[in-house]
Amino acid sequence: MTSVEFLEQSLLFRMSLGSKELYHSNVWAWLIENDGNFVKAFFPGFDNCDWSVNDVRREWHNRDLVITLRRKGANVPCCYLVIENKIKSMHSREQLERYTEDLDGLVLISGTFNGIRNTLESDTFVFPKQNNPYETVQWDYVSYQKISDGIRTIAQSSQSSIIKDHLAQILEYCDIVDAIDGVLNENFARYENMLQYDCEREDLRRIHFLGVYRKLKGSDFLRYVNSRRQELQLLCPDGFHLDIHQSFNNDNVTLDFRITNEMENCKDFLSIGIQIEGSQYRFVAVRNGTHNIQEIFKEFVGSWFDGNFVKGKSIHGHKTSQSKLFNKYKTEWYSFVYQYNNFGEHNLQYEQLFEEIKSDLAKIKSILCK
Numbered sequence: 001m002t003s004v005e006f007l008e009q010s011l012l013f014r015m016s017l018g019s020k021e022l023y024h025s026n027v028w029a030w031l032i033e034n035d036g037n038f039v040k041a042f043f044p045g046f047d048n049c050d051w052s053v054n055d056v057r058r059e060w061h062n063r064d065l066v067i068t069l070r071r072k073g074a075n076v077p078c079c080y081l082v083i084e085n086k087i088k089s090m091h092s093r094e095q096l097e098r099y100t101e102d103l104d105g106l107v108l109i110s111g112t113f114n115g116i117r118n119t120l121e122s123d124t125f126v127f128p129k130q131n132n133p134y135e136t137v138q139w140d141y142v143s144y145q146k147i148s149d150g151i152r153t154i155a156q157s158s159q160s161s162i163i164k165d166h167l168a169q170i171l172e173y174c175d176i177v178d179a180i181d182g183v184l185n186e187n188f189a190r191y192e193n194m195l196q197y198d199c200e201r202e203d204l205r206r207i208h209f210l211g212v213y214r215k216l217k218g219s220d221f222l223r224y225v226n227s228r229r230q231e232l233q234l235l236c237p238d239g240f241h242l243d244i245h246q247s248f249n250n251d252n253v254t255l256d257f258r259i260t261n262e263m264e265n266c267k268d269f270l271s272i273g274i275q276i277e278g279s280q281y282r283f284v285a286v287r288n289g290t291h292n293i294q295e296i297f298k299e300f301v302g303s304w305f306d307g308n309f310v311k312g313k314s315i316h317g318h319k320t321s322q323s324k325l326f327n328k329y330k331t332e333w334y335s336f337v338y339q340y341n342n343f344g345e346h347n348l349q350y351e352q353l354f355e356e357i358k359s360d361l362a363k364i365k366s367i368l369c370k
Helices: 005-008 012-017 020-034 038-039 093-098 144-157 159-167 167-190 212-226 229-233 293-300 351-369
Strands: 051-058 065-071 079-085 105-113 124-129 132-143 243-251 253-262 270-277 280-288 327-330 336-340
Touching: 005 167, 012 020, 012 167, 020 038, 020 051, 020 065, 020 079, 020 144, 020 159, 038 051, 038 144, 079 327, 093 124, 105 144, 132 144, 144 167, 167 212, 212 229, 212 243, 212 253, 212 351, 229 243, 229 351, 243 270, 253 280, 253 351, 270 351, 280 293, 293 336
Parallel strands: 079 105, 105 132
Antiparallel strands: 051 065, 065 079, 124 132, 243 253, 253 270, 270 280, 280 336, 327 336
């Protein structure tokens, strides 16, 4: 039986699809509540000789999972561990840093962030506490695969009667995690260092994980870009900075690489760069909502926008399926203008695609420095 066939036939797996992250967090909470040794699946260095699990909390102060601890022999908790769990959404360094704080008299001593693949630039971060900058806390990435291995080992040696009674389900849960990890990583291996969202096979669609794969693949490319971020930062003229971010729209991944002078609460700004969404490689220019769309296009036509567009032909030398001279979004806050050519016409290898984006951003520098 293949991994996909196993997942399709598993009732426990089908039950997990309603809310992927919540399902796993609830399983983890139940395991730790019934045997504190399961903390070691997430915090391998946990010392249960000195500490006992007091309770496990879901969404306490918006944290996915919080484990409060008390010293052996004590009656009240004095510190806590935090687990940030992501599958269909992505971790952010800023969120981990923001969550590094003592809360309600409890001292934060360690944190983990979890997922199928790490989408951040490092497996370890050390942040000063928000409310005590003289103390730091370490966050470590622990993959679902390692969590599954830890749960399997601990469950098979657990002395808890409840864990023993549910051992078959726990082991099936581990098999489910292993199968999901295997299917996703097999597809990642087929397109290693290549920004290819759609796989030829139907396996990810059959297990309802194509959207997750696309998000992870987009984040994987951003991780590569951020490893070379300084090369792009050097292209920003005085008064401008680099804005790289990822979002999700209508089951499509949107990747932005912009040079911008937008600041918080600023009344007038310019943001200009490349946006990759689905099958489109976009040349975008964004100003605040008081600006006229036509004026923005006119300002940059011939330098950034291609004024020689012919329907169904090309934009900046690449074939396009664009049907009009330019596309636009207009809101109270921004005026967004773009042209696009077909993403599949570009070299999708990470290094070559990065160099293409870098070359386009270099054109922006020359435009802004005139």
